[in-house]
Amino acid sequence: MEPQNYKMIIAYDGSRYYGFEHQPDKDTIQGRLENVISRIAGVEKEELEILGAGRTDAGVHAEGMVISVRLSLSLSPEELKAEMNRYLPDDIACREVKIASDRFHPRYNAVGKTYRYTCYIGDSKDVFRRKFSLPLSFRPDVPAMEEAASYLLGKHDFKSFCGNARMKKSTVRIVDEISIKEKKSFLYFTFHGTGFLQYMVRILVGTLLLVGEGKLRPAEVRDILEAKDRSLAGPTAPAKGLCLMNVDYM
Amino acid sequence: MEPQNYKMIIAYDGSRYYGFEHQPDKDTIQGRLENVISRIAGVEKEELEILGAGRTDAGVHAEGMVISVRLSLSLSPEELKAEMNRYLPDDIACREVKIASDRFHPRYNAVGKTYRYTCYIGDSKDVFRRKFSLPLSFRPDVPAMEEAASYLLGKHDFKSFCGNARMKKSTVRIVDEISIKEKKSFLYFTFHGTGFLQYMVRILVGTLLLVGEGKLRPAEVRDILEAKDRSLAGPTAPAKGLCLMNVDYM
Numbered sequence: 001m002e003p004q005n006y007k008m009i010i011a012y013d014g015s016r017y018y019g020f021e022h023q024p025d026k027d028t029i030q031g032r033l034e035n036v037i038s039r040i041a042g043v044e045k046e047e048l049e050i051l052g053a054g055r056t057d058a059g060v061h062a063e064g065m066v067i068s069v070r071l072s073l074s075l076s077p078e079e080l081k082a083e084m085n086r087y088l089p090d091d092i093a094c095r096e097v098k099i100a101s102d103r104f105h106p107r108y109n110a111v112g113k114t115y116r117y118t119c120y121i122g123d124s125k126d127v128f129r130r131k132f133s134l135p136l137s138f139r140p141d142v143p144a145m146e147e148a149a150s151y152l153l154g155k156h157d158f159k160s161f162c163g164n165a166r167m168k169k170s171t172v173r174i175v176d177e178i179s180i181k182e183k184k185s186f187l188y189f190t191f192h193g194t195g196f197l198q199y200m201v202r203i204l205v206g207t208l209l210l211v212g213e214g215k216l217r218p219a220e221v222r223d224i225l226e227a228k229d230r231s232l233a234g235p236t237a238p239a240k241g242l243c244l245m246n247v248d249y250m
Numbered sequence: 251m252e253p254q255n256y257k258m259i260i261a262y263d264g265s266r267y268y269g270f271e272h273q274p275d276k277d278t279i280q281g282r283l284e285n286v287i288s289r290i291a292g293v294e295k296e297e298l299e300i301l302g303a304g305r306t307d308a309g310v311h312a313e314g315m316v317i318s319v320r321l322s323l324s325l326s327p328e329e330l331k332a333e334m335n336r337y338l339p340d341d342i343a344c345r346e347v348k349i350a351s352d353r354f355h356p357r358y359n360a361v362g363k364t365y366r367y368t369c370y371i372g373d374s375k376d377v378f379r380r381k382f383s384l385p386l387s388f389r390p391d392v393p394a395m396e397e398a399a400s401y402l403l404g405k406h407d408f409k410s411f412c413g414n415a416r417m418k419k420s421t422v423r424i425v426d427e428i429s430i431k432e433k434k435s436f437l438y439f440t441f442h443g444t445g446f447l448q449y450m451v452r453i454l455v456g457t458l459l460l461v462g463e464g465k466l467r468p469a470e471v472r473d474i475l476e477a478k479d480r481s482l483a484g485p486t487a488p489a490k491g492l493c494l495m496n497v498d499y500m
Contacts, residue, residue, distance in 0.1 A: 011374070013380075125343045127262055
């Protein structure tokens with residue numbers, strides 16, 4: 001069999017993992033995928049190169065992480081998907097398997113990403129989605145957060161919202177959607193952009209929530225953006241509310 | 251303070267509990283409620299009588315279990331609710347606290363109950379609701395299950411669907427709603443009736459799923475009902491898909 005480049009969409013509950021990316025002696029999503037794919041394909045883990053569309057931090061979830069891996073297999077994509085779901089743990093699922101072009105690279109070819117951050121705003125607590133949402137102790141001012149979000153849209157240097165203080169590469173990104181929707185007892189922040197810096201979505205949420213709580217005026221978010229100074233932005237919102245929803249390709 | 255009769259609505263993820271009802275040396279919902287209420291009210295657990303609207307089995311969930319407890323407190327219902335949610339574990343929530351009449355009894359006064367059973371019918375697996383849904387390995391025939399369900403509606407002796415073989419009391423119950431709805435990758439069975447026998451909803455689901463899989467004809471469900479013989483009905487569906495949604499009072 002000629003090796004083929006498989007593209008897969010992976011969902012996971014990141015609660016118990018040290019993030020997506022392989023780390024020695026840590027339980028990671030990539031590590032789990034390596035174990036299962038090496039078993040199915042009958043190759044050593046060291047021979048596999050699993051590429052991901054990006055990293056997700058420890059505790060962050062995904063509905064639509066995209067990976068690729070080159071394999072020589074006699075299984076159809078549907079059969080491979082079934083085998084993946086058979087051997088993967090309960091909290092990692094393979095949603096789709098397709099054969100991609102040889103040149104397909106999930107990170108370099110990605111043209112956009114969608115993240116969702118979920119807060120619980122009911123007056124009790126939610127026992128069913130507690131691992132996937134941040135409970136708020138206040139009722140946020142959504143119009144104020146929407147105004148603040150409007151200053152963040154477009155192409156900007158997001159250095160103030162970058163968790164990596166030693167970032168040497170460009171911190172310029174394009175964010176073309178920030179929507180904030182209430183539905184029942186939940187508040188959903190949806191971010192779409194060309195790419196996001198380390199912790200960027202969580203720092204944006206942490207900052208918008210300060211606005212929602214009345215601790216920051218909406219226009220101050222513009223000042224924070226312009227200052228290019230991480231210390232002025234809000235805290236990094238907890239990982240458990242964040243989910244990588246989708247990765248776009250041309 | 252004169253003691254007052256508090257009515258509470260309790261939600262729980264039942265995954266790690268041995269059911270609702272107190273059992274010595276077992277972790278139960280009632281046991282957890284006793285711990286927290288005795289602490290808030292400053293009384294010994296032995297002095298508390300927490301009444302529930304019914305039992306839920308090990309692993310079964312609730313959105314709307316109703317309990318009552320008589321307490322002498324200087325807290326308002328809202329304050330009591332906040333204290334409950336402060337001390338209860340993450341997987342048990344107090345959704346509402348009200349002062350009820352002295353004669354209110356959550357089980358004797360209940361006139362109806364709603365249960366929901368959730369199946370996952372997508373072609374992958376669901377990592378986010380895996381503890382609250384049963385994955386099916388086949389695509390069920392919903393119209394066939396709806397026909398079978400129609401034979402179960404009304405006042406019947408549900409002995410064939412009772413998990414307690416030594417049940418001495420009446421096994422006659424009224425079921426006035428069985429709805430089966432597909433939404434995205436999930437299938438929801440909703441049951442409403444005056445009351446349900448032990449394991450009854452789970453045996454009804456196990457039997458309807460045999461119809462959905464084509465292993466039983468819809469009309470055979472009527473024969474099973476009439477036979478009053480548990481051995482003819484389907485298996486007891488796993489606890490994790492079941493949730494007590496609501497208890498009705500006049």
